[in-house]
Amino acid sequence: MEPYECIDLVNMENVATITFKDKRIMDPAKIEQMGKELLSLVESHPSEKLIVNFENVRFFSSAAINKLLVLEKRVRAQGGSLRLSNLRPEVRDLFSYTKLDSVFTIEDESSPSF
Amino acid sequence: MNSSGNSESSIDDESRDEPVEGWSVDQYIASVPDNCARFMEPFLDELARRGWSGRDEFGIRMAMEEAIMNAIDHGNRRDPSKTVHIVIRLTSARFFAKITDQGDGFDPLKLPDPTLEENLENSRGRGVMLIKRFVDSATYNQKGNSVELRKVRSRI
Numbered sequence: 001m002e003p004y005e006c007i008d009l010v011n012m013e014n015v016a017t018i019t020f021k022d023k024r025i026m027d028p029a030k031i032e033q034m035g036k037e038l039l040s041l042v043e044s045h046p047s048e049k050l051i052v053n054f055e056n057v058r059f060f061s062s063a064a065i066n067k068l069l070v071l072e073k074r075v076r077a078q079g080g081s082l083r084l085s086n087l088r089p090e091v092r093d094l095f096s097y098t099k100l101d102s103v104f105t106i107e108d109e110s111s112p113s114f
Numbered sequence: 115m116n117s118s119g120n121s122e123s124s125i126d127d128e129s130r131d132e133p134v135e136g137w138s139v140d141q142y143i144a145s146v147p148d149n150c151a152r153f154m155e156p157f158l159d160e161l162a163r164r165g166w167s168g169r170d171e172f173g174i175r176m177a178m179e180e181a182i183m184n185a186i187d188h189g190n191r192r193d194p195s196k197t198v199h200i201v202i203r204l205t206s207a208r209f210f211a212k213i214t215d216q217g218d219g220f221d222p223l224k225l226p227d228p229t230l231e232e233n234l235e236n237s238r239g240r241g242v243m244l245i246k247r248f249v250d251s252a253t254y255n256q257k258g259n260s261v262e263l264r265k266v267r268s269r270i
Contacts, residue, residue, distance in 0.1 A: 028147040028183075059172065061179055062241045069235055090172035097247045098240060099229040 006034040009041060016041070017051045023058045035067035039074060046078045051107075055086040060094060072104060083107050136205040137164070142197040143182075145190035145215075150182045153200065164206040170267050173248035174209050177263050180241040181213045181252075189215025189259055209249075209265045219258030 010017045018041065022030055042050070052068070054060075068084075075082045085107040087095070095101040137160045143149040157178070161171055182198060190196035199214040225239035233239070246252045249265040 027151040059175055061176070061183075062237065062244055063183070065240070066237045069237075073235070088172075090169045093169065093172075094176070094244070097229075097244065099231075099234060102231075103234055 004037045004041070006030055007037050007041070011045075015049045015051060016045050017053050019053045019055065020057055023056050028063065031061070031063045031067060034064070035070060038067060038071045042071065042074050042078065042080070045080075047080050050075060050080060050082045052082065052084050053086050054084060054088070054091055057091060058088065060091055065094070065098070065100065069100075069103070081105070136203065138201075138203045140199075140201050142199050144194050145186045145192055145196045145198060146194050147183070147186055147192065149198075150179060150186060153182065154179060157202065160204060161209075164204060166206075166209075166267060170265070174263075174265055176248040177245045177252065177265075178211060178213075180245045181211075181261050181263065184241055184245075185213055185215035185217075185259075188220065189217030191217065207267050209263070209267075211263045212260065213263070214260035217259050219255075219260075221258055222254050 006021055008019045008021060010019075018038070020034070022034075052071075072082050083105045084095075087106060092101075092106070095104065095106060139157070141153070143153055154175070158171075158175065161174060166174065182200065185198040186192060190198065196216040198216075199212075201212040203210045222242050225242055226233050226236070228234070228236070228238065228240040228243050245261070245263070249263045251262075251264045253262045254260065
């Protein structure tokens with residue numbers, strides 16, 4: 001498996017869980033790199049269930065959101081599914097303020113995983 | 115600059131009685147995208163030092179980063195010979211910042227509403243919406259090349 005600079009990947013029972021290495025995710029070059037890695041990951045794991053685990057994420061900019069939107073579109077086009085999990089309250093605010101919680105499936109703590 | 119006028123809405127006036135030492139910066143950065151993160155790192159440390167955390171800290175970070183990146187990307191069009199002027203006054207209770215670019219400005223009211231269903235997957239307007247949403251007030255000057263951000267900490 002190719003090593004990623006910005007993300008970590010754990011595969012378990014047909015579910016790929018992505019975590020971010022950078023807690024802040026704000027450097028533009030890193031955001032570009034993260035976007036590329038997310039897409040390459042989808043290409044190598046088509047039709048899989050993907051979970052983006054936000055537990056390490058303390059900040060997420062609008063540029064980073066754009067990368068996540070591209071990922072969501074690609075996953076949907078390939079017939080896979082994408083969920084976001086373990087969002088801090090303030091990161092969850094970001095998705096509600098932007099109404100992107102209607103585009104992404106966001107796992108609340110109480111809701112079961114796959 | 116003389117700031118003795120009592121009609122100024124400067125944070126100095128608002129925070130005069132606060133016991134914790136304030137922090138301020140008045141800096142010009144070149145319009146290179148990496149300079150945003152470079153500027154923000156020490157500022158985030160100053161926020162943490164004054165007890166800003168959770169939603170409050172996140173909100174300031176969001177507004178600052180979006181405003182600086184807008185200034186670099188849209189205002190100065192990443193022209194490294196143009197600068198972004200950043201002024202910050204911070205105490206443990208209040209945050210004020212003014213971010214000014216050398217661009218032609220824009221009319222924030224003319225941006226599309228990024229929360230409308232048809233615009234959700236389009237990034238235009240989202241940065242400015244986030245700036246307004248995450249601080250108490252975000253006021254653009256008439257030209258639209260300068261924004262003032264204010265936030266009062268919700269709990270101490």
